[in-house]
Amino acid sequence: MGIKERHERERESVRRAILDAARDLFVREGYQHVSIRKIAERIEYSPAAIYSYFASKDDIFFALAEDGFQLLHGMAQATRPPDGASAIDTLRAMLMSMFRFSQRHPEHYNLMFVDRSVPRIRANYERFQFLIDMKRRMSTTVERCIAEGALPAGLDGHSTFRVLAASVHGAAALAISERLGPGESGEALAHDALSIALRGLATGYPLTFRACSPPDCPVGAPAAPVGAGTTRASVDA
Amino acid sequence: MGIKERHERERESVRRAILDAARDLFVREGYQHVSIRKIAERIEYSPAAIYSYFASKDDIFFALAEDGFQLLHGMAQATRPPDGASAIDTLRAMLMSMFRFSQRHPEHYNLMFVDRSVPRIRANYERFQFLIDMKRRMSTTVERCIAEGALPAGLDGHSTFRVLAASVHGAAALAISERLGPGESGEALAHDALSIALRGLATGYPLTFRACSPPDCPVGAPAAPVGAGTTRASVDA
DNA sequence: TGTGGTGGCTAAACAGCGTTCAGTAGTCTA
């Protein structure tokens, strides 16, 4: 009996239509300005119909966030430098592809890394298991940089990556929230912030930041040092 | 005739009550979840009354943003290091005070530097004239760092400051949007990002990013280089 | 070939939102 299968296909196709319409409208008009009614109108269904596919507007968000992370994952994979590229080039490429992702998919990026109003991704962490792979690949790349001598020994891969990503994230967040002046290039800002950070790391700066291990710190995880910097001396810290 | 003056005092007092209630509710519940009706209820007025003090909910935002920038201004002034402190210490203190401002006043910070839904500050730039002073002070401090030999010659003050601020902003934005894991310290992250960036700058990295001059780029301002980094080589860029 | 049952969909409604507007009550001016 192929009837059930056909029904499932039809449901899946409507579900995809909802997501496609939502993504399209989000990118075009921004999340808050898109209503369930607009999405419904676009797919020529009633607003109530959407609620038999998604429990809430947030739920549509989650589904798109999942898509978003998959996209980022895809972009990160795609920008893998040619075989034999140095680890530091790979690290660069990874971080700049993250920046470009933010510019190409600002709504996704905003949802994933910026928006304070969205329900926490962490609450649905099991849906984002593949993120752990991404993080691991990035930490591993940092460790390869150390092995190849481009970064000094003693750096923790995951913490180092977080610090570098924070710098790039700063540029990305400023760019997508339109806090840069006219004529200011977010790409140049990200690029410089990253280059400077890599140079700084190369000088042997000892990190105080400690990243918790993915996917989540176990309860007894080592707490990061707090309050550093207020009583330290001068240039370095 | 003191009647007019009394009226003005009364109006000002209601205006302040609205702002106080709004700020309190924003910090407690987040901007989007605070309605005009809630603010009105808090001050025991009708919702319509508020519209004789502020043209819109956005306008309340603007007023609070103005407060926010004044607060930041105040904090920046207060954290001025003791007389005779090196320029690099001053620069550090400024940037870390920006970070602490973000943690102490996350709603303000979010409004000022993160939120994409808020109408552009730039549209009301004349209300934020003193920001230009802040920016100038910061550029000047970078130039003092160069004069004192802590940073290499040839750096543009304003652009350099923007790159440093972007790195700190990355940590601040991650922290206030709760994207850090449990036990991860935003302060440590900001501190490391800043230290690394300063070290990187000290190595003589030539910035490609060009800030436009405050308060706004004139129409014919030089465009920043675009697309850098994709075809550049290796470690530096 | 009828007959139930099931599930997808809609119209209508609910509560809440930002905002507007007509009208009122109270105060000040002349």
Next chain:
DNA sequence: TAGACTACTGAACGCTGTTTAGCCACCACA
């Protein structure tokens, strides 16, 4: 005391996310 002015309110408008009752087409089964 009459008129003007001001601060304020109640009610409404059109929007939002979401829920509910009910319709209707389709499917399995007798």
